[in-house]
Amino acid sequence: MRELAGSLSRTYQFAVASVVDVAGSxxxxxxxxxxxxxxxxxxxxxxxxxxxxAVYELAQEVLATGLPQRRRFGYSDDDAFAVGLTCGGSLEVFVQPCSPAIAAALAADPxxxxLVRVIGGPEPLxxxxxxxxxxxxxxxxxIDPELxxxxxxxxRQHFDGLELFVEPWSPPPRMLVFGAIDYAAALARIGKFLGYHVTVCDARPVFATTDRFPDADEVVVDWPHRYLAATGTxxxxxxCVLTHDEKFDVPLLADALRRPLAFVGALGSRRTxxxxxxxxxxxxxTEQELSLLRAPIGLDLGASTPEETAVSIAAEIVAxxxxxxxxxxxxxxxxxxDRPAPPPYVSGSFRTGRDLSHSRGPAEVGALATGRECPR
Known part of the structure; x- marks a missing residue:
């Protein structure tokens, strides 16, 4: 919603359909x-x-009437290509005209x-x-904001006879990439794509430059362990430690593995x-601390190039x-x-916000409305 607000805060009128309940696949x-x-x-x-x-058409109806609507979509046994989820699950959406004041507030303040919205209760609310x-x-x-x-x-939560949809939003999670090498440039690119605030750090100023890492949010010249010691996580x-140089790796990992982080990985051969x-x-x-290290970093995809290696690393992070x-x-x-909860030390670690970065114009939306864009 925050990314959505950033895109639409200057738009005069729009409706938002939000998934407020899911079941199955x-x-x-x-x-x-x-x-x-x-x-x-x-x-x-x-x-x-x-x-x-179908949701697009529902949102247009809400825009025309100004009245919120709530609807459930599920799998259709009679026609797998009818309006429904062919994957077998179901979802419920709440569609409402969006408040420009809230959109502007979310977009302006990181x-x-x-975010609290009333999805059930007296009609005026x-x-x-x-x-x-x-x-x-x-x-x-x-309701009382302290609640x-x-x-x-x-x-969904219930307060004072109202059914509310409550969404906590935080700034983007951080990806700290140590080692200003070509693998780091590719990883910064895919990290940004996944919604991270990406920092590349290296002690060598000739390599740690913004020109070499245009996709990074920050490029820092500092000794890796010193930078991490001064950085909130x-x-x-x-x-992601890509230096594979003992003088950098050991003090850096000694700090990182003792912190409650989502992921700590290091590049290098099995011998390294x-x-x-x-x-x-x-x-x-300790052995417990060392067990948190993902090394050699990445999934076994047969990766060779920096870009392929970045995909391998990103895939392990997501998995x-x-x-x-x-x-x-x-x-x-x-x-x-529908998967079980991740391990405790990565619990909640990938709440990066929803995938709202892409947009479509009216012509492309028309294709959606005819059902031509539906994954197999």
Missing amino acids: APRGLGSALAVTADGAAFGSVSGGCVEG EPVV LGKGMAVFADRIAGDQV VRHVTATG DRRTVV NSQRLARLREIGL LGRGGSGLALTGGSGPIH
Whole structure:
């Protein structure tokens, strides 16, 4: 929603369809959103294609009437290509005219916020919402803001006879890439694509330049361990050590592996990793701490080029954070979307916001409305 607000904060009129409930193998999670402007443009996605056309038409109806609507979409046994989720799951969307005041507040302020919207209750309150910041609120104060300031999970909640959809939003998670090499440039690019705030750090000023890393949010010239020691991290932070140089790696990993991070990985051969682990044991790291190190970093994709290696690393980060096996889906029998919670030390680590970066003009949305854009 925050990315959506950034795109639409200057738009006079638009409606937003948000996923407020999912069941089974639904392709998108809670909070996924599709916005439709008065001139017919669409931003975001609620289903990856299956019901986009129907939701787009519903949003146009909401724009015309000004009245919020709530609707469930599920699999159709009679016609697998009817309006429904051919993957077998179901999702419920709430569509409402969006408040420009809330959109402007979300877009302008990067600090943590909890967005609250009324999706059930008295008709005059449906669609009302407020953005609750640490020190203020924007929009309609529908309930006591103190009740929601510390909410940490997206979902439906009930307060004072109202059914609310509550979404906590934080700044993007951080990806710290150490080692200003060509692999780091490719990883910075894919890290940015995944929604991270990417920092590349290296002690060598000739290599750590913005020209070499145009996709990074920051390029820092400093000794890696010194930079990490002075940098705030949290359970969403990803650390990728690509220097494969002992004088850089060992003090850096000694700090990183003792922090509650989402992911710590290091580049290098198996022999390099074995030597690195021996040095880390010598300086006092425990086997439990060392077990958190993903090295050699990346999944076994047969990667060779920097770009392929970056895909391999990103795939491991996603698999670890989402509880995936890293195996091919072909031939498997387990669930694709509905997975168990990730390990405690990466819990909540990949709440990077919804995929709202892409947009479509009216002509492209017309293709959605006819059902021609639906994944197989």
